[in-house]
Amino acid sequence: MALTPTAGRVPVWAFVRLKLRITGNGLRGRPARIVMFVLGLVAACFFAILGHAVFALPGLLDRPEAGEILFPFGGAVLILGWVFLPLLFFGVDNTLDPAQFALLPLRRRTLITGMGAAALAGLPALATFAATLGMVTSAAQIGGFGAALAGFTGVVLGLLFCVVLSRAVISAFATALRSRRARDLATIMLAVVAASIGPLELTLLGVLNRADWESVEVIAQVTGWTPFGAPYTMGLDVAAGRAWAVPLKVLIVVIAVGGLLWWWSRTVEQAMVGAAGGPGRGRAGTSDGRGPVEQLLFRWSPRSRFGALTAREIRYWWRETRRRAALVTLGMAGVFLPLSTAFAGGAGSATGLAFVVGAIAPIALANQFGYEGSAYATNLATGVPGRLEVHSRAAAHALFTVPLLLLVAVVTAVLERRPADIAPQLGTLLATYGAGLALVMPISVRAAYALPDTTAPFSLSSGGGFSKTLPGVAALFGALIAGVPVLVLTLWWPWLGLPVGLVYGVGAYLLGAHLAGAMLDRRMPELLAAVTPR
Template sequence: MAVALNMVAMKVAVLRNSMNSQKAGLIVGGVVLGLVFAGGTIALAFVGDLDGGTVAGWHTGDLLATAYAVWMLGWIFGPVFAGGGDETLRPEYFTLVGLRPRRLATGLLTASFVGPAPAVSLVALVALMIFGVRLGSAAPVVALPAMLLTLVIFVLLSRVAIAVLGLALRSRIGAIVAGLSNGVILAALGQGWVFFVAFQQAGGIPPTASAVLRYLPSGWGLVAVEAAAEGQWPRAAAALAAMGVLIVVLLAVWAVLLTRRASAARPSVRGRRPMRAASAQGAVVAKELRTWTRDLVRTHQLTFALAYAVFFTASPLFMGVDIMLPYTGAIFILMAAAMSSNLYGTDGTVLWLTLMTPRGADVRGRQWAWLLTVGPVGLALTIAGALITGGPWPVPLALTAALLGGGAGIVPLISVYALVPSIDPHRRGGNPLRSAEDDGSLTGLAYAVLALGGLTGVPAGLVASSYGWPGVVVGLVTGALCVWGFGALAESRLRSHGPELLQTMRTGKRPQSQSGRWKKFDDLPKRDQIIATIGWSLGAIPLFPQGIVAGVMKANGSTEKSWFLALHVPDPYGWPVVVFMVLLGIAMYGGALWVSYKPRPSQAGAEPVAKAA
């Protein structure tokens, strides 16, 4: 107990002393979004009547079982997209302390409950208590321990999943399997409305699916509450006991995995063909292509992007709708760009070697390598999807061409302008997904690439949806311009700020700008920090799902309205809503960009004073 309490105190101290305005803004945004989902989960507990427990064909218990299954999957697979999860206290820190694995695991587990994520999940689990109160009898007495045990299971499943994934990423097959499973699960979470509509068309969740949801660990607490309400006390006690046993087993498994994590991975001794290149740019291309095939983290990222794109666009097939299949390649390209957004940061301190590369050969070489790695797969997915559905052809091909060029241009550009200091590849710990010290910045960088990359496809998509094949030409032109223009900006930035980038990589701190124009987020006024946080975190909602995606669906005559506002509005007001949403998203990103980089009044007044002096 003393070890656990000490670890809790350590985590509180680390969080208190490492908190800055940017991290606080990300946490606040995440908490607000989490509370929205928690509120939705609690609302499900009030659905239906107490006799039948159904509403519009839906059983209240089934809805809660589905919601808690989604929460469990979020805990398990969320860290994949969030940089490896919360590891404020890493197991490697305690290697020399000599703690037994079970004791170390217990201490780390106790410290894991310090943070916003467990608190938000506990709020969502309040729905279990409300449901028990509505059922009456002694169900609320069982609901309280069921809530707490479910929360412990969520946290432990997350810890075990991260440990297993860390071991999987030590082999190529493991990295591919982990990328496939993670991509499929996260795509399923993103397309949850598809399954909702499919079940609604079927008149509710089928009995088989209902039983499966209760067999999952996330549904055991619900089983205990329902059994107590029916007076089946042996069944309720068995469900709670099973939760306790699962916690003990997961804790033991995590303790074993922690010992495996401390061991070093064996380096590959397989022979490699020598790299030959006739120019500096060719050498960079060869080096990057080999990195894409040898770095297991990059293998996992590409596999994840592929699995996510395929399953995301194939999910509507459950409703008999195949309209999204031709856009599989475009989504894959966007996800691949987001996953590789910190391209220069992942090099670590070897960035000094990059600075010795003649002129702009390094940027252009990386662009060619990225295109050769992502382009063929994205184009093949687009053609395959269009062939399966019989079209449309112009819009998917136009988006593929534009997004491919946009990704090749934005990835190196944003990685030199907003480089996130990362751990050197040879010093990665037992959690390879945690490649950067500040995972909040890394996640924000990925979302920024998704937003900016999506914007590069807007002109081609609009022209293709209105005029057909000329949009493909527009996509090729805009893609080529993005590669050339953004690449030139990245070259210029790398030449002029190369030493500063290396200093940032070595120390983890950005040097103070001499001009005073480019300010850190912490230096912004509080009002501008709020505007920037809201713009960067929420701008994608009106821009992409409510704007671009709704516009594409409306142009293709989709009859599925889902949650897209423009599809619910009667004609002829649908298109104005699409345009408004796109402009709103652009305005939110533009406002965040402006308040982040606009000259400050104090700076403008300082120049005359300096000249007078």
């Protein structure tokens, strides 16, 4: 496409051709990308077929009341997916970034229309359209041709709303999404999503078993009059004799799309050129009056080598992406596994799941030296004693984990309506956590391995991922077995649970830390070689 002073009159279809051309050129001579594209195509087809089948069920079963609940909620979930998934994967598809068009002399209206058309030609839009056509099938089965026509109109408007909303949000946050902090946040959000799949499934099943369907129907009706559900309920409205609602819902969606287009047009130019200055520009020269070493320590940290090492580890756990993802995963598992089990009707098994959480918590330390990689050479050069190293790392991890274990104990006891079990439950968690630390610490020294650099675009894993994780899995089961005596004790004498669990956990940890520290003193050079990426 030639760039001329009259390029503002470029036809909309040129953007679609440009998108297809870029996609084809990106696949040429790159087998890995071809494989990923084929996998994406298969996933899109699977989503389209599955979604179409689910949305067509109310019509095939002649259950319009099911469609009146499924369609608004399903449509709302689709729209939310269009909002959040592009934010998580920003930068994977270059067409998502408005800055790609910064050098093209295009009118704002042409740019917005062309980017929207290019989005409609993508796999997500086509898969969404094919899936939501199942609503048209249901409307046709229930209400005939008129309902199908209204349903088709709603599906088209819904797809348009999805695309415009997604592009407007991306355009508004494009500048912020280019920062490293945003990429780290996206990683954390992906960890949250991945860790939430199982608990959300159990929670959903429990909620469905206990649901007050009259209240659910009211919520569905309200959702059907919002832009999130209005386009997907038009066909059922005609089938139910509420044809008067269709023009009102069309008006709701059109007004929402118009507002989003106005917002998009206001932010697209800033998204193309980026922000010239950020809110943090004036912070470079600020100081709180403390020296550089004092600024690295927390105000409550001991002014010693142990305090300095612990403060450093705390900052690593809070700022390093992979460590934060591990903490988020632990938090999701610790809180939502007992919670979702209770919702699913198994409150009696919440205690067992909480017991498992205590053993899962230390697994994040199984390759704690691998997080640092070659940076561990600083500790080797300064001659940090092994036991001091181990104690500082365990203390930093415990500052994040122990409050979570307390929260798990409280949540579990409340779900089972036995507040008196908080203390013995906490004792059991501390026992399994201490036993897990005792096993994980020596493993982290003896079975450390290098992790790929997250900032290097060509870094790859060295392979053997399953065999590398086996020691951590063994530590998990070992911690579960080691915590069984305390668990049995709390069943007979609950009042002994907290003190015995605390002493048991601390004693087990001290034994494991002593062994790991001595091992670390002997293996520092070998450990550095093992965690240094090649």
